[in-house]
Amino acid sequence: MENYLKTYVEYRKKIKAYGYFVWLMSWDQETEAPDASVEYRTKQYQVLAEEFYKIESAPEYLEAVDYLFAHLDEIDDKDLKVEIKQAEKALRMVKKVPKDELLEYQVLTSQASHVWSKAKNENNFSMYQPTLEKIFVFNRKLVKYLETDELKGYDILLDMFEEGFTQKEYNLFFNTLKEKLVPFVKEVTAKKDKFSRKLTKGVFPREKQKQFSEYLIDVFAYDRTRGLLKESAHPFTSGVTSTDTRITTHYYENNLTSSIFSSIHEMGHALYEIQNDPKYDDTFLHGGTSLGIHESQSRMYENMFGRSKAFWTVHYPKLQEIFNKELKGITLDEFVAFVNKSERSLIRVEADELTYALHIMIRYEIEKELIDGKLKVKDLPKRWNKLYYDYLGIRPKTDKEGVLQDIHWSGGAIGYFPTYALGSAYAAQIYQAMNKDLNIEEALLNNNIKAINAWTKEHIHKFASSKTPKEILMIATKEAFNPMYYVDYLKNKYQR
Ligand SMILES: [Zn+2]
DSSP: OHHHHHHHHHHHHHHHHHHHHHHHHHHHHHHTOOGGGHHHHHHHHHHHHHHHHHHHTOHHHHHHHHHHHHTGGGOOOHHHHHHHHHHHHHHHHHHHSOHHHHHHHHHHHHHHHHHHHHHHHTTOHHHHHHHHHHHHHHHHHHHHHHOOSSOOTHHHHHHHHSTTOOHHHHHHHHHHHHHHHHHHHHHHTTSOOOOOHHHHSOOOOHHHHHHHHHHHHHHTTOOTTTOOEEEOSSOOEEEEETTEEEEEEOOBTTBHHHHHHHHHHHHHHHHHHHTSOGGGTTSTTOSOSOHHHHHHHHHIIIIIITTSHHHHHHHHHHHHHHTTTTTTTOOHHHHHHHHTOOOOOSOGGGOOTTTHHHHHHHHHHHHHHHHHTSSOGGGHHHHHHHHHHHHHSOOOSSSTTTTTSOSGGGGTOOSOHHHHHHHHHHHHHHHHHHHHHSOHHHHHHTTOHHHHHHHHHHHTGGGTTSSOHHHHHHHHHSSOOOTHHHHHHHHHHHOO
């Protein structure tokens, strides 16, 4: 036992160190590395990645994980137990899938995003179809290799991204949305709002947007000694420890609110990891427990705090001060209505809070049918367009604004989409629980987001990934997942 533990801890230390440098490289690449640096960096990266792989797949290390997993009840440290369980689960793919099939699939998915992006640009699904077929063929085999007594089929993929959430939970969730939300969305979006051309057609200088995002860092008490804000093509959060978690945003001069809500969204993600208990920094438990819980934090900060009237009552004057010309004559009420407008749209990433989950529901149904074999990849565009018509009442005219819009499947991420919708639903349930302990509206009006951060730290963030999503939900809200909080939240907000 002692020896295996020692080996495990030694390897963990090495894996963390290599992981850190790979992380640093990719952060640099995404944010400020000059274009010409790519070749040299790639060369160094390949050497490092090879060494990294050797360590992660060292027989000595795998043996230690296996042994410790088989002797879990002899381990006293609760966190270590959780860590070993997660390590064993992560290694299952390497152990159960034949090596040549796995390598072939890795090559396939590393090239697929290129094929996808070409097909998307040329608006031609048939260019992408053969690649996508291979991806789904592999995933149908994968679920056979990984099946257990409890988990089979699509459930295996769902559980990989959100532990404990399978079709049982998701069917309940999405059926609730189908019944309660689909008719409501049709009703709310039947009438289109009109907004001042200043908001819809204005030009908002980059430098001023940057100034406001910097201001938001202090508003949200995102600790500048532990994080920073840069720019990238697509906003993201990237961190390694509670002392270093960074975010990016993107400034569009024709869109004032995009960078504002991206910055707040990413700060929600970053606060989660910065507020992890530092004792996890040197372990594999640092970070968020799941994609769904992570997304619940970003969306709660972005949508529930960041788009509220209380929030803008305090911060709109600052925004108007910075954009004194651009926002002249735009009242607080108009601005708040503008950032909460809802309309039916074809593109998921541009969807608003009300309609977003319906975009996800469509992808969930399609993934389920593809993995079950009920739907063929060649029939995908037709099925996609029909579901958009059924749930959102609109039909894509081309595959570019339909089935070709998302990158996810090309990277092999199947079972990932549902966590996005789940995150919003978790957020609504967590918000209700938090509001019992502290008056959120009052905290926002007092510009006291620190009080909110203290609550999220105590009930969610500090646990890092030492608890499962279901356990976190139970700790934070004292009840199991209940999608009605989400439906009620949206109905309250969008009822006219
Ligand atoms: Zn996010």
